[in-house]
Amino acid sequence: MSTATTPTPARRPASRSRLPLxxxxxxxxxxxxxxxxxxxxxxxxxxxxxxxxxWISFHDYFFTAPTAVVEHPFVxxxxxVTAVTDPQVRQSFVNIAVFLVINVPLTAILSLVLASxxxxxxxxxxxxRVAFYVPYVTASVSLIGVWMLLFSSDGLVNTILGPLAxxxxxxxxxxxxxxxxxxxxTWKQLGFYILLxxxxxxxxxxxLYESASMDGAGAIARFRHVTVPGVRSVTALVLIxxxxxxxNLFTEPYLLTNGGGPDGAxxxxxxxxxxxxxxxxxxxxASAIGVLLVIGIGxxxxxxxxxxxxx
Numbered sequence: 001m002s003t004a005t006t007p008t009p010a011r012r013p014a015s016r017s018r019l020p021l022x023x024x025x026x027x028x029x030x031x032x033x034x035x036x037x038x039x040x041x042x043x044x045x046x047x048x049x050x051x052x053x054x055w056i057s058f059h060d061y062f063f064t065a066p067t068a069v070v071e072h073p074f075v076x077x078x079x080x081v082t083a084v085t086d087p088q089v090r091q092s093f094v095n096i097a098v099f100l101v102i103n104v105p106l107t108a109i110l111s112l113v114l115a116s117x118x119x120x121x122x123x124x125x126x127x128x129r130v131a132f133y134v135p136y137v138t139a140s141v142s143l144i145g146v147w148m149l150l151f152s153s154d155g156l157v158n159t160i161l162g163p164l165a166x167x168x169x170x171x172x173x174x175x176x177x178x179x180x181x182x183x184x185x186t187w188k189q190l191g192f193y194i195l196l197x198x199x200x201x202x203x204x205x206x207x208l209y210e211s212a213s214m215d216g217a218g219a220i221a222r223f224r225h226v227t228v229p230g231v232r233s234v235t236a237l238v239l240i241x242x243x244x245x246x247x248n249l250f251t252e253p254y255l256l257t258n259g260g261g262p263d264g265a266x267x268x269x270x271x272x273x274x275x276x277x278x279x280x281x282x283x284x285x286a287s288a289i290g291v292l293l294v295i296g297i298g299x300x301x302x303x304x305x306x307x308x309x310x311x
Contacts (some may be wrong), residue, residue: 033206045142048296057287063166079288089289091264093273093296096179096247099268100300102182104242108235115197116227129198133191140188144255147184171257174265181266189245193238197231204230240301247297250274269293 061073158165170180222242249268260267277286
């Protein structure tokens with residue numbers, strides 16, 4: 001009669017002891033160490049100036065000599081009241097709202113459509129991609145010079161339009177100045193967003209398009225039900241970047257319309273911050289405008305992120 005042998009329990013492998021550095025800095029301490037210089041750079045270049053701007057906006061602040069010791073009394077929301085009640089400030093925010101309404105949807109739609117078309121191109125694909133990307137990396141001053149020649153009163157665009165050309169011309173027309181700037185910025189930055197969408201389109205499985213084709217879906221239906229949902233996260237990124245870039249508009253109205261003309265119709269909040277803070281030596285009111293702009297950008301970016309959130 002054989003006796004049953006009790007199986008010996010298997011030994012668990014000895015758990016690896018974590019390094020003390022990993023316990024303090026998380027599971028990826030090397031990544032944190034490599035990212036630390038960039039985090040410090042952002043803190044020095046962006047976080048600290050923003051905190052200083054908030055402090056200035058609540059005080060009676062003015063520029064002095066570097067060695068001068070001057071008191072800056074706390075004034076509460078006085079600078080914000082001054083900014084909100086200023087017609088120039090209200091007009092600048094209306095101008096930037098018009099710009100964003102035109103630029104942001106146009107950027108997202110055109111970049112996605114063009115990226116989808118380029119994604120199907122087999123021959124000369126790199127040539128087309130470079131052609132779209134060149135305006136983005138070209139200096140703004142040179143492109144603005146060409147744009148001013150095209151849209152001047154006797155420029156090529158008005159010559160082609162003939163009697164249909166607006167009078168006054170595009171960049172000196174109070175109703176068309178900001179839309180013209182929005183179209184220029186859309187054209188200039190389109191190449192960057194096209195590359196973002198191209199990277200996202202290459203990650204969509206081809207089987208989804210094949211299945212949709214077998215179900216009888218046409219090109220528009222495939223674009224709507226396969227492409228658009230497949231790049232939703234990138235669309236949220238494009239919207240956020242377009243909002244942030246557009247809300248910080250400065251170079252284009254400063255050069256295209258000679259500092260926000262005509263009569264402030266193309267003045268952006270950032271351009272007004274420069275005018276009030278540097279030219280008119282009112283940095284406290286300029287800081288208040290900047291804080292209001294940051295709050296507005298944050299709210300719009302949150303809405304864009306929620307719109308692009310996966311279901």
